Amino acid sequence: SQKIEQNSEALNIQEGKTATLTCNYTNYSPAYLQWYRQDPGRGPVFLLLIRENEKEKRKERLKVTFDTTLKQSLFHITASQPADSATYLCALAPDTGRRALTFGSGTRLQVQP
Amino acid sequence: NAGVTQTPKFRVLKTGQSMTLLCAQDMNHEYMYWYRQDPGMGLRLIHYSVGEGTTAKGEVPDGYNVSRLKKQNFLLGLESAAPSQTSVYFCASSYFGQGDNEQFFGPGTRLTVL
Numbered sequence: 001s002q003k004i005e006q007n008s009e010a011l012n013i014q015e016g017k018t019a020t021l022t023c024n025y026t027n028y029s030p031a032y033l034q035w036y037r038q039d040p041g042r043g044p045v046f047l048l049l050i051r052e053n054e055k056e057k058r059k060e061r062l063k064v065t066f067d068t069t070l071k072q073s074l075f076h077i078t079a080s081q082p083a084d085s086a087t088y089l090c091a092l093a094p095d096t097g098r099r100a101l102t103f104g105s106g107t108r109l110q111v112q113p
Numbered sequence: 114n115a116g117v118t119q120t121p122k123f124r125v126l127k128t129g130q131s132m133t134l135l136c137a138q139d140m141n142h143e144y145m146y147w148y149r150q151d152p153g154m155g156l157r158l159i160h161y162s163v164g165e166g167t168t169a170k171g172e173v174p175d176g177y178n179v180s181r182l183k184k185q186n187f188l189l190g191l192e193s194a195a196p197s198q199t200s201v202y203f204c205a206s207s208y209f210g211q212g213d214n215e216q217f218f219g220p221g222t223r224l225t226v227l
Binding site: 030043046095105 | 117146148153154155156157158161171172203205210211212213215216217218219220221
């Protein structure tokens with residue numbers, strides 16, 4: 001069955017460092033991969049989308065990579081700030097078939113001042 | 114624009130009771146979704162709709178029903194609540210359903226079934 005894995009342990013880093021979060025998947029060939037941010041008590045908020053034919057995507061301090069050979073996406077936040085502390089979810093979608101995202105369980109990031 | 118709104122924000126039910134969760138969006142989106150989020154499980158799709166008057170089953174549809182009578186509204190019903198339905202429920206919408214369309218989420222409804 002399809003499986004999406006994100007590190008369930010919280011990631012703690014110091015302010016100013018680069019945070020790197022991992023999303024691994026198995027038994028899946030996604031055409032699209034999205035990253036969302038979720039703050040406690042709130043709904044997820046879309047951050048970035050990357051397509052299977054794109055290796056890397058950037059938006060301000062955010063960078064996403066997509067390696068279809070390794071079946072992995074890496075999400076980077078450079079010059080991290082305490083305000084970046086949140087849970088980050090990856091979500092995958094196929095090119096055809098049911099038009100819905102499959103979400104990972106998320107990784108909590110804590111940026112220490 | 115209010116985006117996606119959900120009512121109620123919190124609810125406590127007794128086993129066997131019924132309730133309806135309301136989701137509304139003002140972005141003229143075609144697609145709407147209901148998810149549940151449980152600790153360590155991530156977001157799981159319950160039902161979704163590809164347009165007014167249509168609904169389809171998601172990953173975990175048992176025990177739930179939905180209706181989309183108006184394009185802007187998507188209702189989730191629990192006919193006979195069970196403790197296993199204790200969860201946080203999120204509604205989302207997107208313009209189209211392809212994977213390159215971002216989803217907009219509501220603030221969630223926290224439901225406890227005793």
